[in-house]
Amino acid sequence: MSKNRRNKLPISVADILVDDILDSTDKEILSEALEKHDDIDFEIEKTRKVINEAVMKSRKSRLNEAKEQFKNSRISKQKNNILSLSISDKRKLINQVKESVDSLTLAARNEEEMSESDANGVLQDLIDLGVIDESGNVK
Amino acid sequence: MHLLTPSEELLQSLGITEPSEIDLEAVAWSQGAEIKYRNLDGCEARILGVGDKAVISIDNRVIDRRKRFSIGHELGHWHHHRGKSFACRTEDIGNYAGINAVSEAEKVADKYSANLLLPVYIFTGIAREYTQPTFDTIFSIADVFDVSKTCTAIRYVEHGHFPCMLVCYTQAGRKWFRRNKDVPRKLFPHDQLDHESEAFEVLYGAKGKTKRVMSPGDAWFNWRMADRFEVWEETVQLIEGETLTLLTWKNEKMLDEAQEY
Numbered sequence: 277m278s279k280n281r282r283n284k285l286p287i288s289v290a291d292i293l294v295d296d297i298l299d300s301t302d303k304e305i306l307s308e309a310l311e312k313h314d315d316i317d318f319e320i321e322k323t324r325k326v327i328n329e330a331v332m333k334s335r336k337s338r339l340n341e342a343k344e345q346f347k348n349s350r351i352s353k354q355k356n357n358i359l360s361l362s363i364s365d366k367r368k369l370i371n372q373v374k375e376s377v378d379s380l381t382l383a384a385r386n387e388e389e390m391s392e393s394d395a396n397g398v399l400q401d402l403i404d405l406g407v408i409d410e411s412g413n414v415k
Numbered sequence: 416m417h418l419l420t421p422s423e424e425l426l427q428s429l430g431i432t433e434p435s436e437i438d439l440e441a442v443a444w445s446q447g448a449e450i451k452y453r454n455l456d457g458c459e460a461r462i463l464g465v466g467d468k469a470v471i472s473i474d475n476r477v478i479d480r481r482k483r484f485s486i487g488h489e490l491g492h493w494h495h496h497r498g499k500s501f502a503c504r505t506e507d508i509g510n511y512a513g514i515n516a517v518s519e520a521e522k523v524a525d526k527y528s529a530n531l532l533l534p535v536y537i538f539t540g541i542a543r544e545y546t547q548p549t550f551d552t553i554f555s556i557a558d559v560f561d562v563s564k565t566c567t568a569i570r571y572v573e574h575g576h577f578p579c580m581l582v583c584y585t586q587a588g589r590k591w592f593r594r595n596k597d598v599p600r601k602l603f604p605h606d607q608l609d610h611e612s613e614a615f616e617v618l619y620g621a622k623g624k625t626k627r628v629m630s631p632g633d634a635w636f637n638w639r640m641a642d643r644f645e646v647w648e649e650t651v652q653l654i655e656g657e658t659l660t661l662l663t664w665k666n667e668k669m670l671d672e673a674q675e676y
């Protein structure tokens with residue numbers, strides 16, 4: 277068995293070992309470590325470094341996943357589904373959504389001044405977010 | 416000890432330790448928000464969210480650093496004001512620490528953005544690499560973080576390691592100022608720009624900036640003993656009709672005396 281394979285414990289065994297460590301007191305862990313290592317401070321620092329590096333690696337992987345997903349979302353973007361409504365109907369529809377969707381977050385300039393282009397953007401976003409369908413019906 | 420702000424906690428949760436890693440599109444995506452760049456007529460930025468998903472729209476036509484601030488601002492709304500709808504004015508967005516923002520919500524969103532773009536836990540280490548408290552230093556740091564010069568200047572004054580003060584004047588008088596924690600509160604800048612200051616020439620003359628020069632302390636402060644000391648003064652004009660002056664101290668004697676008397 278190679279060293280790498282030997283170091284890869286099955287999850288269930290690793291869980292048992294972790295539980296064993298968590299159930300032990302600091303004193304018990306320290307005395308066990310003293311049996312195996314001469315410089316405990318060095319070992320503690322080394323272990324802390326390993327843990328911190330693993331945490332950092334995991335966090336950075338979240339960032340990299342987000343980068344990748346954002347990039348892919350742009351590639352797979354569908355064409356715009358601009359609704360063929362009059363500007364007043366578009367504004368009415370946006371107001372209807374504002375009144376009927378409880379969990380809506382909207383921070384934008386006063387909607388009375390909303391241009392047709394801005395209204396189209398809002399409606400497109402509402403379609404993308406699954407709030408309305410492509411015919412303008414609130415889901 | 417610096418307590419992490421919500422935006423700094425977010426950056427840390429993504430393992431961000433360098434300015435170049437602050438990828439706002441990815442940071443937003445991790446929070447369920449997609450960034451779209453498009454032409455906007457009514458505002459510079461907008462967030463539209465439902466449940467835990469949102470689309471943040473950013474006006475294509477503004478400069479990149481302003482776009483970045485706007486993304487941070489909208490993420491601030493997403494963090495603090497989820498489930499709420501309100502109007503924000505164009506002039507509300509993009510002013511660090513809510514210098515111009517009128518509503519509390521806008522101030523909160525501005526602060527969130529500043530902390531996202533210039534996280535203190537990264538900023539202080541980088542600021543320490545520079546040995547001179549000057550605008551050159553500040554502008555260089557602004558390039559490192561890809562953030563506006565004013566925003567960086569305020570961060571530098573508030574979280575840098577030199578005692579310094581940043582004062583903004585218009586012809587109507589002092590607009591705002593920020594001081595480092597080591598600058599005593601007694602050192603309060605004048606309401607109007609002193610005509611003996613170099614900054615006066617920038618505000619009323621044709622100069623775009625001044626060199627870093629020594630000025631009498633009473634040209635800047637009301638404190639009764641200010642005339643006994645001198646301060647370093649350096650002024651730039653970043654916005655038409657507004658001067659930004661960085662005041663620094665050659666030694667800490669004036670600061671110590673002002674603390675005491």
